Amino acid sequence: MKPFTPKDKDSHPTLIHPPYKSSNLRSPSKNSIIVPQTITELTGPQFDASALGELDNDLTRNGRKTGEPLGERLIVTGRVLEENGKPIPNTMVEVWQANAAGRYIDLDDQHEAPLDPNFLGAGRMITDKNGEYRFLTLRPGAYPWGNHYNAWRPSHIHFSVIGPNMMTRLVTQMYFDGDPLLKYDPIYQGPPDEARKRLVADFSLDDTEEGYALAYRWDIVIRGHKATPADA
Template sequence: MTPLAGYRPPYPGTQPDHLHPLYVSSIKRSPTRPLVAIPYTLSEVTGPSFGPELVAPAAHDLTRQHRGEPLGERIIVSGRVLDENGRPLSNTLVEIWQANAAGRYLHEVDQHKAPLDPNFTGCGQAVTNAEGRYRFVTIRPGEYPWRNHYNAWRPAHIHFSLFGPAFATRLVTQMYFPGDPLIPFDPIFNCTADEKARNRLISLFDWETTMPEHALGYRFDLILRGRDATPMEV
């Protein structure tokens, strides 16, 4: 086989380290030994793909998964998935999950004393189109307390999981909302040193996708790692 092109390393400071002591759970769960650098092989530049046939038609609309409509402020979350070279990534799976409007997840571990919503599960899936676009309809998630430190509250956020074309491009991240006063205090948001990289996790209010008399639009573009221009010396 011809030599493989690898994936570009991240710009310094734009990705978190595994250990971020202010995020207390990272202390006992992050490796202490240096990671072992390895070259890209066929195992890392390939990866699973999931096409639209896997995703139910209503999976992108979290407000229509039950008999009634969920409580809360309906919103449209949409954007593009591109690689670092600016190329749209079509046909890639986007999975999301989130708390309900009251800040409660439909999960047995979440014991926050806020109500569950019988009309809201909080998970969705979409597959990007030819231009790399995805679109979800959901409700704005609530902020909620956690026990990382005294009076700790997570800003409102939606979890995103993406595959991209290869094992190497897999990404799990969180989307935040503009103007949320909790963001500057959140150790998870702040785990990344580079301020501009952090701030790209905050979605943009978007008139273009806002639907009159129906729902506000938020835009969140996701960038997966790009390929090196030239194959690695092997």
């Protein structure tokens, strides 16, 4: 049983990133300690596609009540990779996001933008034998978040990826190439220069569906010097 590789320090934001206000309050005030890894942590969880619902990877359908949700349909796809570029099959990828107007279904979200009765904004899938994931969704809207004057989050999709075992779980956010809000966003700006570019998905004409949806491609690397940065 192989212990997981420690996180690459040059790939991730520091735990306290002053421009991101809440990181100042919730970050640990003491140095971390090493805790021995247990067998349970290093061998699981194991996933089986039979645990998934038929619509779990289709956010355009899994929350419908009265009709279709509103917004620009997107396919988001890519691979989950180990540090050496080896694909990670059969691992759980979970996603959550705002609707096309920039509003979450979460009761704590009081942004004055409309909820969409037909959009849940959450889904999940398991990577295939090539480490590929793929889901259908709507392009999320930007939303204000009060971190500083006139602060707006760029469009983003939240991801949780488990990887080979629970100790490699990565929680992060995917952004869209060309978004003008990226340069003003302290969460996106948290990781070191080179690493933060790994958070941006590329438009992919090859993955679009004729007459139905545009597509973005985003690979997720869970460890090593090319690691996808975690949330701050």
